[in-house]
Amino acid sequence: MRIIDLRSDTVTQPTPSMRKALAEAEVGDDVFGEDVTVNRLEKMAAERMGKEAALFVASGTMANIVSQMSHCGRGDEMIIGDQSHIFFYEQGGSAAIGGIHPRTLPNQPDGTLPIQEIEAAIRPADIHFPKTRLIVLENTHNRCGGAPIGIKYMKAVRDVARAHGLAVHVDGARIFNAAISLGVDARDLVAPADSVGFCLSKGLAAPVGSVVCGTDDFILEARRIRKMLGGGMRQAGILAAAGIVSLNEMIDRLAEDHANAQLLAWGLADMSGLSIQPERVKTNMVYVEVTHTDMPSTALAKKLETEGVRLLPVGPNKLRAVTHYHVTSDDIGVVLNRMSKALN
C-alpha cells in the first residue's frame, strides 16, 4: 500500500536532480571557507533574501540559535510569540545555550504580535531590568495554521524596533510559502528584518540544512557561533548541492502544495466529526479539530494509519496535515475518502 504521509513537509525525500547534484558536487573544507558549493549556496541564498551574506547551517533550530546569539548577549531579552517554534519546540535553547531571556507575548490567530504590546514590552533603562535587544517573528507561522504574515506588518515591527534600537529576526523556516501565498518577492517580505533563517529541508525537499541571511558583520558573528555550537562542517558541499537545487527548482512549485491544502481543507470542512475553518488555510498547513465523540486525535490518526494515511496529532483534539512535493491532488481525494470512512 502506498503511504500518503501528511505529517510534515520534512518527510520530503531528495529529488532525482538533488541526488545527482550531491553525487557530483565539488567540495572542500568549509571551515577553511574552501567549499565552493557551500559558498555558491550562501551567495544564492543571500541574493534571494536581499541580504549581504548568508551562512549554511545544519537545521532551522541552528539557524535560530545562531541568530539569537548573534543579536543578544547573555541576560539580554528578546520579545517573541508564545506560540513560536523557537519558544515551543527548540529545547529552550535560547535560555539554555544563549542565556537569552524570552519575553513572550500572545500570538494572535494570524501569527502576529500586537504592535502596542511589543512597544509596551520594551524595557526602559533601569538597573532592575534586562536589556531588550531583539524582536522575533515567525513567517509562515507554524502553530498559527501556517499563516503568512504580510509586508505591512513586518514594516510596522521594524519601525518599532528602529525607534528603540532593537534588531528583528525572522524565523522564516517556510518564508517562500509565505511569499508565494502573499504574491510578493521574498526579498521584500524580509527587507524589514535584520536577519532571516529559512529551511531547505522542508517544502524545498533538500535532505539537510537551513540558511541564515543578514549583514556581513552579522554573518561573521553567526559563523563564529555556529563553530562554537559544533556546527562547522567540512565537505558540506555534498549537502549544499541539494540546497542549490531547492532554490533553483523547488520554490515555484510550492503553489501546488497550497492548492492541495485548499482541496484538503474544503473537503474536510464537509465532514461531520471534524471542525475546520478552510478560509484560514493560506499555505501548505491544514489544522483540523476532531469533534467526533469518543475519538481523540490519536485514535483517529491510528485508524487512518492502517489505511495508509499519516496525519500528525498535535493536541488531544487536533490533527495536522501538511502538503508537500510527494502529495498529489489525486492523493488528496484518497485522503478525503479514507477520512470519511474512518469517521463513520
Ligand SMILES: *Cc1c(COP(=O)(O)O)cnc(C)c1O
Ligand atoms: C521546522 C521549523 C524550525 C526548525 O527547523 P529544524 O530544521 O527542524 O530544526 C524552526 N521554525 C519553524 C517555524 C519551523 O517550522
